[in-house]
Amino acid sequence: MPIRYLIVDDEEPGRANLRLALADHPGWELVAECDGNGAARASLAQHEVDVIFLDVQMPGETGLVLARELSRLREPPLIVFVTAYGAHAVDAFEVHALDYLLKPLDDARLAQAVERAAAMLRQRQREAYGAALRDHAEAGASPYPERIGVRSVGRIEQVIVDEILWMEAAGNYVELHLPARTVLHRITLNRLEALLDPACFLRVHRGAIVRRDQIASLVSGGEGSHKLMLRCGGVVPVSASYVAALKAALQA
Incomplete structure (x- = not known):
């Protein structure tokens, strides 16, 4: 079955x-080309669509407006943003997208975006993707989400933030x-x-964040190195620049 x-x-x-670039990927079928959100809404009302390649900066309404509308659907199309912004600016809306492509x-x-979308569709992940979109779209009611949609290889699952003990960059x-x-989160x-x-989590290293209620003890090593022992049994390195904040948390 083609991916529309x-x-x-x-x-x-x-x-x-x-x-023209997508023509090189077998099994992908173009439903329509739209010059804005209005034309896109009309096409979505008439056709089943699996994936939308959505420009961000457009006259009138940006692509983010349409993305937020789609987030209300139970099984929205997968969204791949297409943008001329630098990668640092993409963080502001990355959570709404399966992926993003920079122009040119x-x-x-x-090819990576195409494979990622195909993998999610094979695993029937559109409903989970929709739940992740809705979580972020509704986050305005609270500054910090209770759940996060964790995106890994071809899969999205909902992780309860209160269950995260610590995290590290990989x-x-x-x-x-x-x-x-x-769990790996992209x-x-x-x-x-x-x-x-920040009342619940503390950065202790450029590559690690821990839950405050997991902090057990700080162990000093040679040459000014430190390690944090967690109540769950985990051991996390501590950067010198974070030692003072960590000591304050231990005394709180």
């Missing part, structure tokens, strides 16, 4: 470039350490830290 996709971009060259398009990055992923397992540690309540 929609291109939404106000610039015709952008639509053409993406259409890079064939290797497009390349382009973050390892979330839960009571009985470890996000940067800095981005994840921005979503967490």
Whole structure:
């Protein structure tokens, strides 16, 4: 069964470039090309769509407006943002997307996005993806989410934030350490830290964040090194720049 996709971009060259690039991927079927959100809504009302390649900056309404609307659906199309912004600016809306592509398009990055979308569709993950979108779209009621949609390889699951004991950076992923397992989340540690309540979590290393109620003791090593012992049994390295904040947390 083909993967049906929609291109939404106000610039015709952008639509053409993406259409031609996707033509090299067998099994992908173009439903329509739209020059804005209005045309996209009309196409979505008439056709079943699996994936939307959505431009961010468009006249009138940005792609984020449409993304938030789609988040209300039980099984929304997977969203791949297409943007001219630098990667540092993408963090502001990364949580709403399965992936994002920077203009001008890079064939290797497009292939990664295509495979990621295909993997999620094979595993019937659209409902889980929809739940993750809704969590972020509704986050305005509380500054810190109770659950996060964890994106790993071809899969999204809901992880309760209160169950996270500690976390550490692992390349382009973050390892979330839960009571009985470890989950890989495709996000940067800095981005994840921005979503967490600082009253509950504390950064102790450039690559590690711990739950405050898991802090047990600070152990000094040679040459000024430190390690944090957690109540769950975990051992986390501590950077010198975080030692003072950690000592204050121990005395609280």
